[in-house]
Amino acid sequence: MRAELQQLLESRVKQCVSQQRSKGDCDKIERKKASLAKRDAEIVKAKAKGQITDITEINDFKNVSYAVHFRYLIRQNDLLYIEEEVESHQATFSREHLIDEFEVVPSINSAKFDDRSLLYSDDFSMNELGQRAYTYDRLKAVQYAERWWNSYNPAYMKIENNDCTNFISQCLQQGGAPMRGYPNRGAGWWLRSQSHSWSWAVAHALKLYFESSKSGLRAKRVSSPEQLLLGDVICYDFEGDGRFNHNTIVTGKDANGMPLVNAHTYNSRQRYWAYEDSSAYTPNIKYLFFSIVDS
Template structure:
């Protein structure tokens, strides 16, 4: 659609988008990498007409070819936009923000629950299967599960489940880690709850806290507190390592593939951002 191309070009020159682009370039430079090529295309998934006004919701799919030493990395990101037209003129165009504050659901209850179990249970974590699932569904949604507005933790949980992580605790949403019959635990779908569950669980799925991102391997999990306020906002799964042995991650909200782990290119990132690095299955 020609209007989407015009709107995107206009937005690309805006202060907000300039900030995003600067963050992306700075993130690459910090890892001794550079952007070789960037391509993008838009896909309209909803159109609302009211009188002379038309509102389009569309997804911008960006594909970046990044070179780091002798390695080429194809990074992809899908960003939701809203564009409004009146009399065929663009009157509004902006990135659609996700309200990460909804991730606060179950905040205190999961913190109280995670220390409940003391029995030991080991499981064989199939990292390859978890990563394969992460690539299969990075930009789509498995119909076997509910899709959430803030879908990052639901997606990461599905990846771990595909790797053989055992579920427990159903049907109590405040206990364990599980998804069953279109119902789920807080730890399955809420970023803050999963972060505390991984560090506190001693049975089935549990996480071993690692000191740095470089300690992680594909299939492991990174948790993000962008504001540094103690509320954990986002989760990703490690799918690969770059030539500096640093993680590349997949995520939902915004959908991303082979993205550099630090998220310094994200408009949500701040200098107060805190991370937790979890080894899964050991």
Template sequence: MEKQVVQQIHARAQMFMKAWMYGDERMLIGKEERLIPTEKEVLSRRQASVVHAKVSGEITSVCTYEACVQVDYVLLLERFIIQQKGNYIEERLCQRRALFVDGEWQSDDLMNVERTSKYCQAEKTPQIVIDAFKTVDKSYDRREAVRYAERWWQGDTSSSCAHFVSQCLYAGGAPMTDTTERHGWWSTGVSYGETWSNPHLLRWYLSGATKGLCGEMRTQAKDLLPGDVICYDFNGDGVWDHVALVVAKDVYGEPLVNAHHMNSRMRYWTYEDAAVYTNDTKYVFFHIVVN
């Protein structure tokens, strides 16, 4: 690969870090540029601020055709956030695709897809802002669910956010349904029930189950504990697009989540700074119980 292309990728990585560190939307273009003012507003509302950030990454593939070079790369963005007397590190993985023609940058787009890279193997130490494990559930080990989410949030353990959350719930002791049930919540490691890997089906399974893994709906996010689940309908059309696991709570009792697909760790639960967020976004808050 031409040195010029590599240098431009490095420069863009630094640009993204500074944009999310200093809140300067001029460093980004298109839809991503519009996310920065929202991010600043969310941080202000939470009385939080970013005091340090760093970015690392790797190029995952290169395709060349005549004068065109397409480069896929992944960035790991880490931000140290303080909030009154609390602090934590938020991390996000961004899969990107850049296009160069005759060595000159043409486009660089965010790709919301799963990927495998060297970052998938890193094991993180949980950084709970406050001790929110106040309720002891003998049949559901919330610490184990969170521990799994902390270890594998970067990993390519599934092709969907629901698969990742299902793995977390199972790690916490939630029992699977019968593997003969097509729409059941189960996985053999080779195959799995539709509910296991589909965020829309998982949302309705949690609200409808009366035994085994169940979800008790709560009216607000503050009512959730680490190990609980948040479901997202970004378009407000009744189709539940995303699901995340609560891993901690900030100093005001608001959840921080880990998730796949839009791979994130200790992310503020609203997703207002995500490209998929709309004004019609709806949430469902599930307190997880095992009957």
């Protein structure tokens, strides 16, 4: 069982650097290579480390859940950088022979809430925390994103399987962004113990907050990704239906000055901002780019 999984990972690592296509190649890896090629970039070395997280047995079948940590050394012109991502997979064995294997795609369905309940104007959600001036420390926000991209800070709550916006909010707070709006979940941007505003942990709510906030944590929308600075935020609407369901934080730039991002849910670091290699990507994807401003 373990030998077959190891062989599978080795074949995918080989595919990352191969110029040839073979039967059974992973489509996701081919999308990554195509995305890199459009940027005059390529994977020059790859590593994959798997860890079994659960095994269940039903009669002659074994279902094996495991995580795979991929590391890619990417060359783009004179720049070399390392991209990392973690995927969840499931394999099914019958009498110790592999019969099925697939990536378990994380849920991107945000918590349900009524947009009309969000009161982000200053008249409703201003408090003493939102009034103080602050300078956003982009370096601290990025350092936090680098430290915790693939783990969970026990000082904060963890949202199982859909932690992306909670993670971004932590990064923003670590950069000095002030909270405001407590205890109204539909007001401001805040965390208090295990309670939080919708905007702290729900992707679409954070996008709405950025568009309307005039005090405390504020952001301005820019028209293109190259205008973003380290510590800025990208919002993703994978289906293009107007409901945003993922957020990332800018932690680097590639050789063309385009953002590289870190995220949770799809745990990744220094990933190219467009997410064209993501299992959630669709041709209808829409992006919004927000640059954090000092008050």
